[in-house]
Amino acid sequence: MSFPFYIEVLGWRIHPHPVMESLGMFLGFRLYLKIRRKNRIQESHALFIFLGALAGAFIGAVGLAALEHLHQVQGDWQQAGALALVQGKTIVGGLLGGLMGVEGVKKLVGHRESTGDDMVLPLILGIVLGRVGCFLTGLSDETVGSKTSWWTGIDFGDGVPRHPTQLYEIAFLLLLAGGMLLLTSKKPWEGFLFQLFMLLYLLFRWGIEWLKPTDKLYGGSSAIQWACAAGILYYVALIMRKRKGEKRNAEQTIYIS
Template sequence: MLSLIFMPYEPILFGIKINIHLVLEYLAFFVGFQYYLYLRKRTTDTISTNNRLSIIIGAIFGALFFSRLMAFLENPPLHYSQGILSFLNNKTIMGGLFGGLLGVELVKKVIGEKQSSGDLFTLPIILGIVIGRLGCFLAGTKEFTFGKETTFFLGMDLGDGLSRHPIALYEIVFLLGLFFLIRQLQKSALPLKNGSYFKIFMIGYFTFRFMIEFLKPNTYFLLGLSSIQYLCLLCLLYYYKSIGEAINYARKKLYLL
């Protein structure tokens, strides 16, 4: 077991204990948005500025609501007993992503925007999640992003004296790999439809999260699955056409080999 005696990491500055998770969460939003602005200046955006702003607003409101709804559904009896403040304070990135997706699609229907809008957000979102997950890791067992007890060689003491799967670190490694994969696809001569990079991210990330949930010490299940896993399945169902196209494409490539 790797021993990290400083977990959770709570630095003290001028006599004040710093909530490093909260600091990195705000930093994730700031860096992600700045990276989005950087990419937008260097690409030809087929969506007008007004429509893009409307899409961002739709994403924000959809993410705010669903991030809290899914956090509540992770353990409804517990959160219900804690009252409305529990609903407002708890949130999950999975609900935020899917809620943002629904918010965007609703706004696009209202304003009549036909162009896919996700590609420009893809890499900034991944970068933001990586920074946020670093904060989750440093928070140790104070944030519900730690794993079950394990004898696996990567097990870590996250603050409670037990060897646990460092789920946040697993996620960071996966997301960095996904980030560089999408970057390479963008640079390659392989023609992809507009919106494909965002779909690759969503399908890849939600598939990964479905699997990694089995390593978390969840306590509330419905038919053996957590609420996050049901959300993952719902998202994959949403993209079933794209998944089917990818499978058929892979089959054709294997047949040619």
């Protein structure tokens, strides 16, 4: 198998990354429309929240990618100018940026109920398909891992066996999807699935970044790792606060009864 692995369609050779990325976004959105519970959000609010998520995800994805590849961006700035800032994207930045966009819009429109649980499986589907595109792209995608002697090592075209970190992530996400499906039928986890997904995914990404030959420009860690750490702390605090709130409400209900 050679990389990039171009997709042949009617005699055309199409690069795999934009194809799989677009397919992931399309199918993920279609899945969301199919499974979302309409009673959780008013139609008048849904569009604004979606636009907030889209804007936040774009800003977060390109902003964190620019920090992650700061030296490359600085080198490209002279030729491409501001376009150098939008040449890369990262899922971690997209997720965290999208979260901030959603929460900001929800405050503006006065929507207080949690809307994240319905997004978990669509996000997993979209990320998995996107990572397939990253894997098929090979070295030029800059998501492959460092040199390894593990049996999982793959030669992406430079004669060096490397960690296929994209495949590791796909395997993790498929296991996570199975766990999320099991928890959807558990009443105590309702309203916590998105927080749990984000916490586990950010923990995974923080760890897997050590297997990548990326620049560790910020205190021995990468920008993505610092963003993951911030997100992990946020979600640990959020889950603990929500759990305490539910426990307090349950105790008050028992006392009143």
